[in-house]
Amino acid sequence: MAELIEITDAADPRLGDYRDLRDVQLRRLLEAEHGLFLAEGEKVVRRALEGGYAPRSFLMAERWLDGLADLLAGTDAPCYVLSEELAEQVTGFHVHRGALASMHRRPLPSVAEVIDGARSVLVLEDIVDHTNVGAVFRSGAAMGIDAVLLSPRCADPFYRRAIKVAMGAVFSMPWTRLPEWRGALPELSAAGFTTIALTLAEDAVPIEEAVEGLSKVALVLGSEGPGISPRWQAEADRRAIIPMREGIDSLNVAAASAVACYLTTRALPKA
Amino acid sequence: MAELIEITDAADPRLGDYRDLRDVQLRRLLEAEHGLFLAEGEKVVRRALEGGYAPRSFLMAERWLDGLADLLAGTDAPCYVLSEELAEQVTGFHVHRGALASMHRRPLPSVAEVIDGARSVLVLEDIVDHTNVGAVFRSGAAMGIDAVLLSPRCADPFYRRAIKVAMGAVFSMPWTRLPEWRGALPELSAAGFTTIALTLAEDAVPIEEAVEGLSKVALVLGSEGPGISPRWQAEADRRAIIPMREGIDSLNVAAASAVACYLTTRALPKA
The missing domain is CATH 3.30.1330.30 (Ribosomal protein L30/S12)
Structure with a gap:
């Protein structure tokens, strides 16, 4: 007591x-x-x-x-x-x-522990806004994403506001911080994930097409303004876009992640 | 000058x-x-x-x-x-x-003007948070929704914060406020829309199923806590849910609207 x-x-x-x-x-x-x-x-x-x-x-x-x-x-x-x-x-x-x-707090688990057994992983690059990090955790958890990996510069998911916006999903969702920004995506590819960067790049294909037929997916999201770094865009196995109305080129990262997570987990073979 | x-x-x-x-x-x-x-x-x-x-x-x-x-x-x-x-x-x-x-400001248009020619309409019931109203406009616009109707108690989309979160989508998206809460959904049905309430009701079907094969859709969204009123739930032609991981029963309204709008506009026949 x-x-x-x-x-x-x-x-x-x-x-x-x-x-x-x-x-x-x-x-x-x-x-x-x-x-x-x-x-x-x-x-x-x-x-x-x-x-x-x-x-x-x-x-x-x-x-x-x-x-x-x-x-x-x-x-x-x-x-x-x-x-x-x-x-x-x-x-x-x-x-x-x-x-x-x-x-x-508890010591963060290793990347290997977090992705062990996971079929769908969110990888966040430099999302520095606590509210956005929290919102992505909440949507990811709701949509059945298995784990979250954060780049070294991402905001802390255990900061009070992030926890609040996530409605506590940061406690149930396995997550950790990537020790290195460099090499992170190739390591995930080596672990059997198809890494898919959400981007407006010219060779980006519609997200539904990008996830079709895959069994292990790592969805890579960046922040709204700068988007995903050139290195990560180049290193991702695929580049994908959420099709939008002509003349509109961006969605809030929380909205984009909700749509992308929905389409990803729905495309995976039933467990 | x-x-x-x-x-x-x-x-x-x-x-x-x-x-x-x-x-x-x-x-x-x-x-x-x-x-x-x-x-x-x-x-x-x-x-x-x-x-x-x-x-x-x-x-x-x-x-x-x-x-x-x-x-x-x-x-x-x-x-x-x-x-x-x-x-x-x-x-x-x-x-x-x-x-x-x-x-x-300009005088608000009539409902008839706003829905004229529209194939997809968002109907918001009592979303009182300016940030959420702005976020719904932004996602709706990005996903190609044609118009937005607000219940009498919804927050003002032209309030500074709503405008900011919407990234100005409140200026390009046709919208108006419903003069009456009562009877609003039956009127939309009479105008040829299938009204679909997003809800956790027992008879709710997965949203993808609910929108399949329709040519004119009015998606009805409520606020996170109370959800859609019993009257509107009963009056909607269909009740639909965004399938979520077991044990999780809610999404932020902005995330839910992004997913629902994506699936709705994608299901409509090509214009």
Whole structure:
């Protein structure tokens, strides 16, 4: 059972994990150095625990205690209880969804572990926006994609906003970060995946055609503005496009990934 | 040629259209009463003008004048030129994308005008989030949807954030607001559309099956939490679902609309 600790001072040093949640730079440093991440809202906290992540502590106003009683019963981590005003002073914003939890990160698995047994993999190149990373995880999970690989420059899927947008899919979806940008796609090809870059390149074929008849697919997505790097475009086994109305040449990356993931998993032979 | 007017006082009454852009409540009132909307950034301003909307005025820092010189040459509306600091004081935020324009709204067309000749229509029920409305317009336009109809409670597609997320697609896509929530779907059916509600209802069939062989489709989307109202679900000709991985029961509305629009326009006979 979590120990309930009443907090009456916003400067209480035990609240260090929860400070200044809107300051992206500061949070990145703090979370990296302490190996933690923040889960926000009952549903997301629940999914983090179900995903096997261990809590460092909880923070919530009293009225949220009941809804999380079953979770608090199963842990020894402290639960800091404070007024909503005090919570806002600490975190820097109004915590709409009530509960927060600070969780231990785990060492990232190797690429080999993540792709083992996978038939469909998303590979994200330099998607630096947390919201977009979260949205891609959510759509990918819904569409039955088996794993996600991130280029070294991609935004952190365990950053609070990414977790929230992903609705916790970052906890159930196997993922890791590619140790090297160079050589990543050829390695996937060597592991039996057909790598398909979504791009507006001239030799791009409609995505439905590109995925047809394949049994292991790695879908490669870049960010909206710059798109996929020339190296990755050249190294991908195929280049594909989502056909769009004439005169329109881009989709939001979350929308594009939803369509591409749907068409990919639908084309795979039934498991 | 637009008259360039240098502004040195944030309280200048001529800047009324541009005040407090982050205050949603206040902006709604102001924009409704004055029949205006705000376009932000060179690309969006350009698309609003190309869409035939007339400017009331422009506001920008001096360094953005060159990029918009061709647009300013073609209008008699005043262009207020001021420092970025002053612009921030007026609008309440840092105007990243440089230029702002205040534009005249036009009377909304009738439903009959909007659906005339359309083969694919999106019908949005009570999507109250501006970002989601904008994202649905953007995906719909990219996927070749012909028109959008909004229920009375949907968010305003001409609100600044919706316009921005839509990347200006709200200016090229024919749309209007349904005068009545009641009876809207039967009217579309009477006009020859097969109305298809995206829902988790028990009798929902996979969306690809639902759209097969149709020549005129109205896709009905609701918001993520509550979904489509019981009345609209019952009144729709068909109920359809985007098949998802077991245990996952929702997609972001922007992702769902992208997939549904793709599958719908692809199923229509070639024009």
